Amino acid sequence: MKSVDLEFFFKPKSVAVVGASPKRGSIGGEIFRSLLSSGFKGKIYPVNPKYESIEGVKCYSRISEIPEPLDLVVLAVHPSLIPEIVEECGLKSVKGVVVVSGGFKEASEEGRSLEEEMVRKAKKYGIRVIGPNCIGVFDGKSRIDTFFQSYDRMVRPGPGDVAFLTQSGTYGCTMLEWLAEEGIGVSKFVSYGNASDVDEADLVEYLGGDSETRVIGVYLESVKNGKKFLKVAKKVSKIKPIVLFKSGRTLQGVKAALSHTGNLAGDYRIVLGALKQARVVVVDSIVELLDTIKAFKYFPKSSRGRIAMVTNGAGPCVVASDVVEELGLEMASYTRETVKELEENLPPYAQIGNPVDLTGSATTRDFIVAGEILLKDPRVDIVGFFFVFQDTPLEDDIVDELPKLKKYKKPIFAVAAGGPYTKSQCRKLSERGVPVFETSERAVKALYNFLKYYESLSVKNPLKHL
């Protein structure tokens, strides 16, 4: 797929931070320090007329003074100064500008004029602009990092194949830390705020052609150009899943969105219908967005959804069974051979059914034996393992053994919730390629979204299907 060129935002050879400062808590200062801490290998230039050097790096008074070529400029100064600096960037052949500062069209009429002026100047020189009113870009591999969130306050994920686009910097921070917590790596991240120039459509198109990206997550409040976005989404969703959460569903939400990024959210139901027709996987919360990304990241492609469950504590399986039925998915019924094999190979305390309830006495061996028998059954498409890691009979090594069941090439997942020990077991499973969900509802909903996407890929009119 031919793609819009935004590569210089993610793999710049050099970057300047205008508004850099030695002061803790100053936006430009924190961005500059993030770049120094991130592992970014390109050149980094602080720009601020007030300082000779910052953190031991020579500081420049203005962009034009920097002696070498510049790919990217990050701006964290008063909005009134920005159009002029963009002009200067143009004269220096800068390719991209990230405007972190707020105070533009989200704030006032005056801000709206400033934003328009800034975009006019950028267009004149062929500069692309991300922002304003955003936290900018991050690349898990190149380590470009324009965040004013310091490293001691915000953990960054490693490199990986998940991309995330967000109109809200806050949800950006949350998602990055959630992904990092589960050991999931990120290809590209963009918080684009007011979307004055580069918008969600440009970004989705770029990511569609990006070989480092396999799943695209999006948080939207408004769509800048609906037709353009749908056209792009339709094209990209054939190649890789786009998982999208849209807020601004109600009048109050639309009002809040308008003062957030100065953009008007359209009628939710109309937007929703159009998105589904473009095979976009629409989710209802930021949590479901994370969960669905995980399903796409970890599961082998599948549109068949007969689920079997194995557990050492069946409460959450009762809840999962409810959600399976409510969403119209299917509980697997086993072949006669499977039932016989389970009976012969599991201890007498095990209850053979769906779920297979191994009870609180379950060991690692019990889980693996049950899992293997179920995964070999042609009537079972997916196996969910519902763990009480707190139960002492279950050995620590379950997290070493379970990931081996991936060899059956069917989706497997785990559900578990609890304190430090449980969290550490979950993290290990996740790092070894088994997605873990905190609750039954979250697991089954993610699975549903995953299955429906692959189902929709095989039909002409996906709307009817979703």
Place this chain on the structure above:
Amino acid sequence: MKSVDLEFFFKPKSVAVVGASPKRGSIGGEIFRSLLSSGFKGKIYPVNPKYESIEGVKCYSRISEIPEPLDLVVLAVHPSLIPEIVEECGLKSVKGVVVVSGGFKEASEEGRSLEEEMVRKAKKYGIRVIGPNCIGVFDGKSRIDTFFQSYDRMVRPGPGDVAFLTQSGTYGCTMLEWLAEEGIGVSKFVSYGNASDVDEADLVEYLGGDSETRVIGVYLESVKNGKKFLKVAKKVSKIKPIVLFKSGRTLQGVKAALSHTGNLAGDYRIVLGALKQARVVVVDSIVELLDTIKAFKYFPKSSRGRIAMVTNGAGPCVVASDVVEELGLEMASYTRETVKELEENLPPYAQIGNPVDLTGSATTRDFIVAGEILLKDPRVDIVGFFFVFQDTPLEDDIVDELPKLKKYKKPIFAVAAGGPYTKSQCRKLSERGVPVFETSERAVKALYNFLKYYESLSVKNPLKHL
């Protein structure tokens, strides 16, 4: 309120563990070690004919050999042995028995007979039975602790005023660790499994009269005696809130519930209607159960719901505004004086509206100034603080200053999500009396449940109202 006497389960002077063992991973052994680790001050007797002593404590061959009186006996042995041991407990004037073992009516017809025989023997001697097929009891103050989940795998909460009853041991473990994680203490906890004798109605009645308990959380799959439960719930819900999550809503769920605890879940819609008429706060997930408990624990009583929001990152406020409208709650509109005061006292980057958007440049002072002005406004009933703790301009001391706003005697809450730094800030707020929710949806839903309860208390027919 006169109450059923179950005190001996929670404040026993002495307890024996039948099936105790030195083996790691043995159910009885782990229960015995939990009691030794928990801080329980009563006498603890291990019972097992195979050992002279366990963990340095003299071990007895049978209950009848124990020389002193016994209040409570915990059983973790093969089900076939249990009726006889209960008989022995009767001869020893034991008051209560907790049967942790499974293999009763949830497992087979033979198990069902065993369970009936056990209950007959207990009734003969006036012994009350909790279980079988459960993890038993915990008391935050007396530290009675019958869990086979070891201390290195499961954190226990401290003492407090939240009680939790659960048919599922798994959800019990999860809830205890979630509460502990937020620093919320527990008065009484019961996992009652098959409910062979003591059932949810007995327990709710007991907790209704328990001065240590202020909020009762319940996870149910089936109701043993619907009429009895509703009668008790109606009485207790006038005094303290009962927050309840019921699974087994669908045919698949009912099937799973039956093999879980051997009890049949009734038609969900009928149960739901009856529960609401009894002013039980019915929630849709274990997560919502936790959140709603928190609202009741932390908020001063209120049925007025005009919400104002303050934030340094407005994305989650857009989502919260959506949920406020969808649930029929109300966004506060401020008095003219409030707007003027906000404009005069906040920095120029702040956007005055609902939410008050302090932007990423916000400091602790900005949050506190905005919070105080809003809390003084007679048109504002509740203030939600939506934090991006990752934003470096916001000082660490926000968690010291925010709890001071409780002096205005209106509900305040926080929303924040992220990694280690954010979690540590959230924990501090929670310990200082401000509930924190991970997402907007969770916060607004908990608030809704809280408000509706106090609204229902003031009307004759609560069903019409909920």
